[in-house]
Amino acid sequence: MISGNRPEIKNYSNYPNYIYFDYQEIQDSISKSSLKKVAMISTAFKQFSNWNGKGRLTHIDKQKVEKIIKKAKKLKKPFRFWATPDSKTAWKAFSELGVDIINTDKPAKCFNYLNELPQKIAEIKSFSKVYTPTFKINSSKKTVKNIILLIGDGNGLSQISSTALVNNGELTLTQLKDIGLIKTQSADDFTTDSAAAGTALATGKKTNNRAIGVNPKGKPIKNIIEIVSEQGFNTGIITTDEITGATPAAFYAHQKDRSQKNEIATDLINSNLNLFVGGGSATFENLAIENKFRLIKSTNDLKKANNKVGFFISKKKPTPVxxxxxxxxxxxxxxxxxxxxxxQKPFFLLVEAAQIDSFGHYNDTNGIITESIDFDKAITEAIKFADKDGETLVIITADHETGGFSIPQGNIKNHLIEGSFTTNDHTATMVPIFAYGPQSHLFTGVYENTEVFFKILKSISK
Ligand SMILES: [Zn+2]
Known part of the structure; x- marks a missing residue:
């Protein structure tokens, strides 16, 4: 295809059949025989707009650009602008405008970006019904009777922002007024994993990545569930991970490495938990868990359950939303x-929305947001109960952020978010913590994740 110095258009058809031309005189008319020799139509972008590729085209420029694209498309040849801004935002805008050939000095980057874009864009169709709390008991000085701790695994600020924005701009979570930020570093790493972060929240001690409920030397540390059980609390754990996953395990097990599934499973069986719900029954096949927990088969069975119940919702990891x-x-x-x-006894309930993290690892925006909307529905149940009960403190936080997730573009009206990721791993960014109920004010400020444990103990101390 000849671009640059081209012959006169009327002479195109005199060239051999393997030679085509870049037609740049779109404003003029062209004969049928010459059009046959056109491989591509091009024109200078600067004639229509001075857009630098940041933000959006102005409405007036967009109309001009759309008009010329429409005109070019009538000739049924691929269309290109040259001298265009060269950025992700520009590549996406041109591709959405129907420009067939993107002009770029970074073809590989541009290809990868546009190729992966469908996976980065979420269009949400199912929503969380936002509950507005009464705030009657919020931040009161009353001693707390029950604790509900909800952990969104990998649920950083962009995860929460994107979920709120697609959910008509708000969540039950974003109604809350007592908010803090927690630092998540582990004992041996700048960037934590779920094992060390779970252990920090559960025990108030920093430990090494991969360690479950033990200190950096491998010595078991008493966790919040063990402590409050001794004070007469009933305790339970719910997760959308396998029940032996690192985050839930940090609240009942003591093992040096999160991969010690069988040992962790045995710790669960021997734990003083009154209730657990999660995936991963396969791990327990030869472990006689029935001797310690009555295994139920449906959510309904919970209504008639007595003590020590277990509910496996899947054989392995539960299905994503x-x-x-x-x-x-x-x-x-x-x-x-x-x-x-x-x-009628005080209780401590841990609820983990585990798969926000999984989809952060997969760099899957839709997965993150659908799991996070699911999480907000669970948060709603906890907040509604706290309002009715008046003695329950609800705490919502994350163990760490996953994906280096950010949200460069989106559309609130269409419930659309474009996600962008800096990594397929965890990041060290601080994560939000929200609290609702008596003593909720204890959780405001910026502090280490280990402080959450001490704040919980303070809230229930008489
Ligand atoms: Zn993770």
């Missing part, structure tokens, strides 16, 4: 709270 997991996280949260309430 975007692949058809139903409303189970919110349902079991609601029924577990009812289960504890009828016992």
């Amino acid at each position: 975007q692949n058809g997991r139903d409303n189970i996280l919110a349902e079991v949260t609601k029924e577990s709270i009812a289960f504890f309430k009828q016992k």
Whole structure:
């Protein structure tokens, strides 16, 4: 294809059949025989706009650009602008405008970006019904009776922002007023994993990555569930991970490495938990868990359950929301709270939305947001109960951020978000913590993740 110095258009058809031309005189007319020799239509972008590729084209420029593209398309040849801004935002804008050939000095980067874009864009169709709390008991000085701790694994600020923005701009979570930020570094790493972060939240001690409920030397540390059990609390854990996953395990197990699944499973069986719900029954096949926990088969069975119940929602890791997991996280949260309430003893319930992290690792925007909306539904159940109960403190936080997730573009009206990722791993960015109920004010400020443990103990101390 000849570009640059080209012959006169009327002479195109005199050239051999393997030679084509870049037609740049779109304003003029062209004969049928010459048009046959056109491989591509090009024109200078600067004639229509001075856009630098940041933000959006102005409405007036966009109309001009659309008009020339429409004119070019009538000739049914691929269309290109030259001298264009050369950025992700520009590549996306031109591709959405229907420009067929993107002009760039970074073809590989441009190809990868546009190729992966569908996976980075989420268009959300199912939403969290926002509950507005009464705030009657919020931040009161009253001693707390029950604790509900909800952990969104990998649920950083962009995860929360994107979820709120697609959910008509708000979540139940974003109604809350007592907010802080926690630092997540582990004992041996700038960037934590879920094992060390879970252990920090559960025990108030920093430990090494991969360690579950033990200190950097491998010595077991008492966790919050063990401590409050001794004070007469009933305790439970709910997760959308396998129940032996690092985050839930940090609240009942003591092992040097998160991969010691069998040992962690045995710790669960021997734990003083009254209730657990999660995936991963396969791990327990030869472990006689039935001797310690009555295994139930549905959320409904929770209503009639007595003490020490276990509910496996899947053999391995539970199905993601975007692949058809139903409303189970919110349902079991609601029924577990009812289960504890009828016992008339104080309770500590941990709820983990585990797969926000998984989709951060996969750099899958839709996965992150659908899991995070699912999480907000569980949060809603906890906040509703706290309002009715008046003695329950609800704490919502994350163990770390995953994906270096950011949200460069989106559309609130169409519930659309474009995600961008700096890594397929965790990051060290501080994560938000929200609290609602008596003593919620204890959780404001900026502090280490280990402080959460001490703040919880303070909230329940008489
Ligand atoms: Zn992770």
